[in-house]
Amino acid sequence: MIGSVKRPVVSCVLPEFDFTESTGLGKKSSSVKLPVNFGAFGSGGGEVKLGFLAPIKATEGSKTSSFQVNGKVDNFRHLQPSDCNSNSDSSLNNCNGFPGKKILQTTTVGNSTNILWHKCAVEKSERQEPLQQRGCVIWITGLSGSGKSTLACALSRGLHAKGKLTYILDGDNVRHGLNSDLSFKAEDRAENIRRIGEVAKLFADAGVICIASLISPYRKPPDACRSLLPEGDFIEVFMDVPLKVCEARDPKGLYKLARAGKIKGFTGIDDPYEPPLKSEIVLHQKLGMCDSPCDLADIVISYLEENGYLKA
Amino acid sequence: MIGSVKRPVVSCVLPEFDFTESTGLGKKSSSVKLPVNFGAFGSGGGEVKLGFLAPIKATEGSKTSSFQVNGKVDNFRHLQPSDCNSNSDSSLNNCNGFPGKKILQTTTVGNSTNILWHKCAVEKSERQEPLQQRGCVIWITGLSGSGKSTLACALSRGLHAKGKLTYILDGDNVRHGLNSDLSFKAEDRAENIRRIGEVAKLFADAGVICIASLISPYRKPPDACRSLLPEGDFIEVFMDVPLKVCEARDPKGLYKLARAGKIKGFTGIDDPYEPPLKSEIVLHQKLGMCDSPCDLADIVISYLEENGYLKA
Known part of the structure; x- marks a missing residue:
């Protein structure tokens, strides 16, 4: 009995693919919109439009491929090779060559040559709809000890209580993984921020409210991150806390080490902090006075x- | 009139903070669990436990800080400085120094010195609950032209139709942003995969079903990515398509360029592809036979x- 196992019916709608650069994401490049042959699965010549809605059902006796799950060949999963493609000329068995096909235009971005932007079938707006929120980046900046991570946590908790999906990219935490190869010298700090900005952009595109919490001492890198995102999707929150207050708090004991010369290039001590100029929200705190994290998150x-x- | 604007009431529950290394994320380090003073906002000596539920209400006449929104000082937003902290000894005005406090233990990971793991107040399980899914990484590997991006799109669409939140990390797309500084030489390819693995880990931790689609020609880097994730959260899908088929498809015209010697180090031509050995799912395709993307996604x-x- 092949294909007799009860399987869910999955409807799969793929719009026409546009393999050009997305306007909302990625850098400018020289690729142009081309008719495509649906990558590896298209067939026949000329332009192939994809706009199919083909329910897949388990049926018996059709077998065009085999597959393994966890190393075992599964003989109960072979499906009818439904032609999802709306192009009536397409032939599933003619997938090893496309007469008259056009080659997809690859581009060069930075050091990456011959790459192609693959536009996803699911758009950001579609991901946002069930989440009932707008994917964005909340960029919390301020001196060490200004309360960035604390605000990030309170904000994440407050938004979760409202049923919103958030994710925190904490400068220190990301240095445990993605950015563990980076030191605190100037170029590595810039690269640290660039990468966090790029990852935050991906999270925002995924529909998530991404809370980035890092010192970002120079104005230029956060402004570069802002420019990566669609207008309005980058919300800068400046923890405007005087150095004196941060140093008095010194929760990690780093100011003490910096003053003793045991840490070099410490922001606020022997490395500058350029207060941001374009912040959407500025949270001032003065010596001897501070709000609770919940107040600030609110x-x-x-x-x-x-x-x-907080709606789609 | 200060604080008279109608504002939403936000409840904010923060559990006890554990500033030690998370077991599910991040590399092993030497930090130990310490009682904390809630970073910048705790006060008083000794251990401060946080488990508060304090509604914040707009009231008049309380002003401990000011803030700006879009550059304008907002005089209508000052809130009562509710003490969110359950420690009755805490004093909001005593936030510039903590007598008897313990210093949080920082660590070194790779080139990053003096960093601290900040555990988030919202756990992965809490993010997964409303999404009704388990955050994981679906790692699609195979030769250029084997249909990785096409499967990723069909899979994303199929899961979206079921109300699931997915995000595609496409090897080519990520080279437009995060990895645009990387070339195709061996060490950059490894770094490309390492970074995508680290980002995929973050997405899975966010509760998202992250679909990573990239050639990943060598076995070692994907296995390293697998080891970053909790058991079972890394699902490798191997597009087992013969080189001959991929080369006949050649959707980007890259095989032709590689055969002509115009691209060096092209996987399958003059650079090896090591078929993965531990894949959870292997999708075989033979010359002249191929399933639709929907069938494979199914x-x-x-x-x-x-x-x-697909449940929490």
């Missing part, structure tokens, strides 16, 4: 609500 | 359903 949440980020 | 979706990834 300010940011109100901003998000008032500006339509 | 196989993967069935695997996810049968193994509990």
